[in-house]
Structures are given as structure tokens and as C-alpha cells.
Amino acid sequence: MRMVDLIEKKKSGKELTKEEIHYIIDGYVKEEIPDYQMSAFMMAVYFQGMTSLETAHLTYAMMQSGDVLDLSKIKGIKVDKHSTGGVGDKTSLAVGPIVAACGVPVAKMSGRGLGHTGGTLDKLESIPGFKVNISEEAFIDQVNDIKLAIIGQTRALDPADKKMYALRDVTGTVNSIPLIASSIMSKKLAAGADAILLDVKYGDGAFMKTTADAKVLAETMIAIGKHLGKNTKATISNMNQPLGYAIGNALEVIEAINTLKGQGPEDFTTLCKEEAETMLLMAKAASSREEARAKVEDAISSGQALAAFKAMVKAQGGDETYIDHPEKFPKANYQIEIPARESGYVEDLEALRLGLVSMKLGGGRARKDDVIDHQVGLVLHKKIGDHVEKSESLATVHCNVPLNDALKEDIYKAYHITSEPVTKPQLIEGTLE
Ligand code: URA
Numbered sequence: 001m002r003m004v005d006l007i008e009k010k011k012s013g014k015e016l017t018k019e020e021i022h023y024i025i026d027g028y029v030k031e032e033i034p035d036y037q038m039s040a041f042m043m044a045v046y047f048q049g050m051t052s053l054e055t056a057h058l059t060y061a062m063m064q065s066g067d068v069l070d071l072s073k074i075k076g077i078k079v080d081k082h083s084t085g086g087v088g089d090k091t092s093l094a095v096g097p098i099v100a101a102c103g104v105p106v107a108k109m110s111g112r113g114l115g116h117t118g119g120t121l122d123k124l125e126s127i128p129g130f131k132v133n134i135s136e137e138a139f140i141d142q143v144n145d146i147k148l149a150i151i152g153q154t155r156a157l158d159p160a161d162k163k164m165y166a167l168r169d170v171t172g173t174v175n176s177i178p179l180i181a182s183s184i185m186s187k188k189l190a191a192g193a194d195a196i197l198l199d200v201k202y203g204d205g206a207f208m209k210t211t212a213d214a215k216v217l218a219e220t221m222i223a224i225g226k227h228l229g230k231n232t233k234a235t236i237s238n239m240n241q242p243l244g245y246a247i248g249n250a251l252e253v254i255e256a257i258n259t260l261k262g263q264g265p266e267d268f269t270t271l272c273k274e275e276a277e278t279m280l281l282m283a284k285a286a287s288s289r290e291e292a293r294a295k296v297e298d299a300i301s302s303g304q305a306l307a308a309f310k311a312m313v314k315a316q317g318g319d320e321t322y323i324d325h326p327e328k329f330p331k332a333n334y335q336i337e338i339p340a341r342e343s344g345y346v347e348d349l350e351a352l353r354l355g356l357v358s359m360k361l362g363g364g365r366a367r368k369d370d371v372i373d374h375q376v377g378l379v380l381h382k383k384i385g386d387h388v389e390k391s392e393s394l395a396t397v398h399c400n401v402p403l404n405d406a407l408k409e410d411i412y413k414a415y416h417i418t419s420e421p422v423t424k425p426q427l428i429e430g431t432l433e
Helices: 003-011 018-029 035-048 052-063 091-101 120-124 136-146 159-171 177-190 211-227 249-260 266-282 289-301 304-315 351-363 405-414
Strands: 079-083 106-109 148-151 195-202 231-238 334-339 344-349 377-380 393-399 415-418 428-432
Touching: 003 018, 003 035, 018 035, 018 052, 018 159, 035 159, 035 177, 052 159, 052 177, 052 211, 079 091, 079 106, 079 177, 079 266, 091 106, 091 120, 091 148, 091 249, 091 266, 091 289, 091 304, 106 136, 120 148, 120 249, 136 148, 136 304, 148 304, 159 177, 177 195, 177 211, 195 211, 195 266, 211 231, 211 428, 231 266, 249 266, 249 304, 249 377, 266 289, 266 428, 289 304, 334 405, 351 377, 351 393, 351 405, 393 405, 405 415
Parallel strands: 079 195, 106 148, 195 231
Antiparallel strands: 231 428, 334 393, 344 415, 377 393
């Protein structure tokens, strides 16, 4: 086999075989295929797409390029959850404990944030002492003991994806559905879960800008799951405004704690409950949505979901007193209100712009090795559909240096105010399977 012939084959829109795809991925990881040929190949995929079978073969080859976690020592059906990312997306922090409190094991490997979307690990590290790097053995023991662990990657999972993503980033091939779908699914499959729930977001603050694109990505990933025998479902949700009110690491942890106490924002709570219910159904811990809903409601109202979060924090070395007393999280030096310049209704609230403000305050990374400031971020007071009076605060900015005018103006630009009443947007489009 020669790489150049396979590039030609894809360029002319033909379907590659399993052997040909494995030849490409194995050769690339072993550095027998150079970056320039891989770039040409991925550009051919970008323009010609891939069939569902090709995408599944690609995913499998990528997954096999590194270690695959064996979670068989954990009893029960392990359901993983993955969000395609957004602003204020702290869902794993609440959904994991809710599901664990319902008796379903949650063994989750999460990532760090880059750009305007925050990472679950960064958020958890705002709890003093919390360790995200624990051994695989300790990880498995912890899930068997308390049903819940959220950690960083322990082994060399999916090296093909690391190399390909870095190359896609500089060759204009990030935005290709088969490449995104195989990238996400190969990592999830390598992480060893029995079933996967995806939260595919669409909108201004998300990777996919439209509902239609989010659905195509979700369907592509579900098809990969079907080909590879992994039960996969996808919730399609709106990221045209931030999720919940808090954006920023410690601020989002506090919001997740409030949500576990049953006092969270309505949109965030709705999404967490929906996802937790779907995970219970996938884990066969409930036989109907109604039964799953009752279990989820009970996990929250009984305090067991909060207790599960606290147990995880303690097991991973964190100071669990912060969970009962969130006021202990150190505050940023400044809390600055952003008063509305006019009265009216919030018509639009640009998630991306607000995510970038939080990142520029120090809450996110522009580059991989940037250090995160856990205290900074924004707490919104008004979201789409809300009425605001002139001078009323739109948001509180938490920052450690005085807020500069450019960032302040960015917040005003993110808020679009109109005189006409606005209906609140639909958060969940549905769950595909
Ligand atoms: N997230 C991933 O993990 N991979 C992509 O290609 C895009 C988003």
C-alpha cells in the first residue's frame, strides 16, 4: 500500500477499506507517514467526507492507537458523558454526583479547557487540594467504593487523535464532521465506558453553530457507536447563551453545588436532570423516563447527590468543607457591577463573547500552558427573555485586577436589549439515539 494512492482514492470520493484506514493511522502514529501526507489526506476527507462505515473504521483505528482502559473491575454498567463544550458548561460536576447517588457508577476522565470553553478538571481544581491525577487502580477502587471519580487522563490514550488534532488545527481541517466525530468517539471508546451520552451543543458559544450541524454531528457519532457496538445517545442543546448564570472556575463549582442542593438556575438544572435521567436509562437503572425522573428528583431532594459530590472531593484529597460552606471559596479582589444603560428585554446574550471575557480575565487558557485563575469570571443576573431596568446590574464581574474598559464594553456588546418582550429560548432540542 502507498499513502499517495490512498490520498488519491479519497480525493476522488471513493470509500476506503478498513485495512487502508488502519494502514494510514498506524503509519502516521509510527511516523512512517509524514505530516504533509496526513494533511493532504485530511483535506481530502474535509472535501469528500466519509461514509458511516469509513468513519467507524477511522474511529476504531484511532482508539487502538494507544491504551484502552479496562473498567471491567467496576461493577455495573458504566455510562460516560461528553459535552462538545460551551460557556458555563459545568454539567459533569452536577450530573456525575446525581447519577452516582442513584447507584450507577460514574468513572469519568475529563479534559482541560482551551479557548473560551472551560474544562471540568480546571473547575474541580478550584477546590483546594483536589487531585485530578490519581492512579488508574485508585480510580477504579474509588468508583467501586463511592460510585464516582472524575480524573484527568492516566495513560497514553489515543495518541493518533493528539497528533491529528494538532495537525488539523494548523491545516484548516478542524471543521470536518467525520474528523470531529472520530476524534471525540475514539477518546470516549478508549476511556472504557459501556455506554456513552453525548451533549452536542449548537449556537454562538459552541463548536457547531446551527441545530442542523449539531444533529449531523450527533447522528454521525451515534452511527459510530452502532458500528462499534457501543450504546450511544446524544442530547442536542442550545449554547446561544451561557448555561446557568456563572462563568469561571470556582464560580461554576459554587453554582453546581447550589444545583445539587436543588437551588440551581432553571436552565442548568433542567439539562442536568435530563442528562442524568438518560444516563440512568442507559445504565438500566430505570425502565422508564418517569422512573428515572423520580430517582433523580429523590437524589437531589434527599441530599444524596450533594453527599456523592462531597465524597468524591474528600476521596480525591479536596477540602470537603468547601462543599457545605461555598462561602469559603476565596473571592477575587474586585466585584464589579455592569449597570444596564437602558431598560428593556434581553433579546440576545452572546455566549462566545462572554466566554472570551472570562478567559481574558484569567479564567481560561489562550495557550495550552497558560495558568488558570480560579477566582475570576462572571455571574450573570439577566438572561434572554428577562426584563431589565436601566441601572439594574446585568452581571457581576469577578476580577483580580481592575476591569479594563475594553472588557467592560465587550459585556455590553454581549447583551442585546430590545423594547419588545422576548420569549425564552428552548434549551433542549431533544435526545437522539
Ligand atoms: N473536540 C474533540 O475532541 N475533537 C474535535 O475534533 C473537536 C472537538
